[in-house]
Amino acid sequence: MSDPQTAIDAATAAERDPRIHERTAGERQEGIPFVGAGPGDPGLLTVTGKELVEAADLVVHAGSLVNSELLATYCADAEQVSSIGKDLEELVPLMAGAYEAGRSVVRLHSGDPAVYGAALEQMDALEHDGVPTYLVPGVTAAFAASASLRTQLTLNGVANHVAFTRPQGTTLDPSDDHIDEFVGMGDVTTCIYLGTHAIAETMDRLLAGGHDPETPVTVVYHASWPDEDIIEGTIATIGNRIEAAGYRASALVIIGDAARKAGYERSYLYGEWANRTAADGESND
Numbered sequence: 001m002s003d004p005q006t007a008i009d010a011a012t013a014a015e016r017d018p019r020i021h022e023r024t025a026g027e028r029q030e031g032i033p034f035v036g037a038g039p040g041d042p043g044l045l046t047v048t049g050k051e052l053v054e055a056a057d058l059v060v061h062a063g064s065l066v067n068s069e070l071l072a073t074y075c076a077d078a079e080q081v082s083s084i085g086k087d088l089e090e091l092v093p094l095m096a097g098a099y100e101a102g103r104s105v106v107r108l109h110s111g112d113p114a115v116y117g118a119a120l121e122q123m124d125a126l127e128h129d130g131v132p133t134y135l136v137p138g139v140t141a142a143f144a145a146s147a148s149l150r151t152q153l154t155l156n157g158v159a160n161h162v163a164f165t166r167p168q169g170t171t172l173d174p175s176d177d178h179i180d181e182f183v184g185m186g187d188v189t190t191c192i193y194l195g196t197h198a199i200a201e202t203m204d205r206l207l208a209g210g211h212d213p214e215t216p217v218t219v220v221y222h223a224s225w226p227d228e229d230i231i232e233g234t235i236a237t238i239g240n241r242i243e244a245a246g247y248r249a250s251a252l253v254i255i256g257d258a259a260r261k262a263g264y265e266r267s268y269l270y271g272e273w274a275n276r277t278a279a280d281g282e283s284n285d
């Protein structure tokens, strides 16, 4: 196997991949598919993802973030390997070896691989070694959380923007933590991934930054799983509530009014504007 950094350097320096213009998302391609498993509920795996997993001989999955029920339902007969605790030097030869031996390999990421997925470095290393790869999207945790909350992340009169973000910590420098700015913008729904263990510290920073302590904060633990739990609070209260609940991982933190549907307005879409947009082309969905 080539050095992963060499593969990343080569991939970033290369010309644009011609497959970008030849293929569309969802189209079956040659190689190892990097499939978004969705947030947990096996029913939220895409049809393409399900078919690929059902046909797989080897499924390399994201450990506890992928529901074991999904693996039991769709690929009980396949060899299943968790990627947790394995580095690129172990994962890439494992997948490349199986693919080159003629086995059908699927790499299953939680949610959508494009959101905090670290799929690309695996794909580039495989491609550098001559193994083609491609992506099959999935439902990211924020979308499952929003459905559980029976709301929208963008909501007319409340939130015009959505930020997918993470808090500072071991792998993110404080200067790259932008939660304070997103919340300060006012009409952004801020969706914090990878931050369950740090909710209290994150809220303390927001309070120190002068944000309204009454700003709604909603935490969705295990969205779409049978043990899904929703804890509501504010910047001032959510830290204690989460500590009492004992959650340290696997939750999405949503800051903003959209999670509560508070104060939203009728959109133009189903009003007089609807007739005009039919002619204009683009409209809200």
Ligand SMILES: C[S@@+](CC[C@H](N)C(=O)[O-])C[C@H]1O[C@@H](n2cnc3c(N)ncnc32)[C@H](O)[C@@H]1O
Residues within 6 Å of the ligand: 039, 040, 065, 109, 110, 111, 112, 113, 114, 115, 116, 117, 139, 140, 141, 142, 144, 145, 192, 193, 194, 195, 196, 220, 221, 222, 223, 224, 225, 249, 250, 251, 252, 253
């Ligand atoms: C490594 S990131 C992967 C995100 C994933 N690629 C996605 O699109 O949802 C893992 C983080 O996603 C969030 N997460 C993943 N699945 C979740 C779920 N079912 N419910 C709530 N949060 C979830 C948690 O914040 C967790 O710490």
